[in-house]
Amino acid sequence: MFAPFSPSSGKHKHELTELERQLEYTAAMFMSLGDGAIATNEEGRVTRVNGEALRILGCNERQIVGEWFQKVLIAVDQHGDPIDAMDRPVTKALLSGKPVSARMFYKSRKGKAVPVYVTVAPIVTHGKPIGTIEIFRDITNEYEIDSLKSEFISLASHQLRTPLTAISTYTHMLLQGFRGEVEEPQKEFLHTILASADRMNQLIDTLLDVQRLESGKVKVNLSNVNITELLRSTKQELWPLAKTKSQFLITKEPAEDVYARTDALMLTEVCTNLISNAIKYTPVAGEIIVSLEDKGTEVIIEVKDTGHGIPKELHPRVFTKFFRAPNILKEETVGTGLGLYMVKEITQNLGGTISFVSHENKGSTFTVTLPKDGTHHANETVRII
């Protein structure tokens, strides 16, 4: 039997006071958070907002609470384009049931775009998300430092590239006989100079690509891409490289061409990197199998080799910048350690995921999973700016 509820009854009054105190404490804790905090219900309507969030957004509580997050929390990307509700961490956290982080810009009431780092976690009770809690931090300082760093890399690359261009242009001119006929042994040296200048140029290109990817300046251009064709032409391009090592470069593809809505240039970069890595790090007469699978809503590209493999203890570092495995360094000294980092960044930009399996001295398999419709999946971390 239930006892009739009476706020004035002594025991209940005591319990209520305790409950009130706890609620007050929770509310005070929420309001005192140093970062912006916003809670929503399962429909995405704002239920609570703290002082720091109001400060960053330049508004008051009445303007936000009770409203749909997409209406009152205006999020844009680095180009100033609004971020679709489906791509917002709140939606992704609610749909996936997992925490989702992203960098983006929140537009304040005055129209200022504030760079923020957002983490949204679903509030789960009885295994069901009943809302979200979002914490976000004003990262203006970090963003400015990042922009300065990017500017520096861009300028430094330009300064490096100009003399390098002069070196290769004059070397070409010597080879072309602008200063008279050049003998074969001299030509050999001139070609070595050209090859070194080319390598330096490639390194600068890679640094610039990384910088562009990190600064979010790369915009994904989606179109209907024939993935089968893309893989065939990538293979064709890299075939001579495999041939010099007498390797078997095999493609396994479904009978019908596979299409996906993706960025052709970016995906080519991913496939070129993975296949050329496999060629580079697989011994003479080894085997590289590139397979393509149509999984309905997803496309799976797998690059499997019989190469040196990556030591198990180094697996967590494979996609980090400048990573080069020691067993590889013994074999191949040329390389930046930026390839796989870029592959991961690009794949994420395409809304896909990348994973790998590797055994030392046996080989590695890298697997890229891409959504066919070009939409972003609920990754643990989504980078927007």
Place this chain on the structure above:
Amino acid sequence: MTKILIVEDDKALNSAYQMILEHEGYDVKTAFDGKEGLELAASFEPHIILLDLLMPTMGGISFLEHYNPSEKHPEVKVIVLSNMGDYQLVDQARNLGAYKYIVKAHTSPGQLARVINHLTGKSTPKKDDTP
């Protein structure tokens, strides 16, 4: 004779481009910044301008704003010399009337000659190693 103006602050590159294009039989003049380029463009009246973007005193974008190829010189083809890291500048240059852009680091003398010969309708050398 087709007249080409090179506006490039790097002396070594400027001089290399001049040699390559003179070798192809063009009348070439050189400037080392945008301001000098504007003055020379007015007196020399080139058919083609090779324009670097990052230069002291006056850069390529400023040059284009003043020179205004789209409206004032629609018959002159301005080819921007890019350095890869400056995509935004290249887009800006295109909007200001630049005709084409070439990436300096990826363009050999033979390729440069081919691009210019193509624009002027001259026969193009078949091999890269043909001076």
